[in-house]
Amino acid sequence: MPIQSNEVELIRIPGGINAEAIVMALRGHGIPARSHGEIVGEIYGLTLDGLGEVSIFVPQEYLEEARSILSAGEHGDLMISDDDSVEDAKSGDC
Secondary structure (H helix, E strand, O other): OOOOOEEEEEEEOOOOHHHHHHHHHHHHHOOOOEEEHHHHHHHHHHEEEEOOOOEEEEEHHHHHHHHHHHHHOOOOOOEEEOOOEEEHHHHHOO
């Protein structure tokens, strides 16, 4: 799927499994997100010289919020609850 005119690349990471977890976390916070990457990397599980890299795209208007969510995840401040929704651990809702 080509990049939509209002989409921007949020992050590029090795491996589709990691990308899907990030996409689901963003969607859990109400941010429309999608991943796009090389099919060869998915088939063979390769992440060499950019092969197997996956980009995550969000609409431009969600970019700052998405960056905040990624930052919270990197610092261990996000949790996935038993009902598979993503929550902010600092909010006390967990």
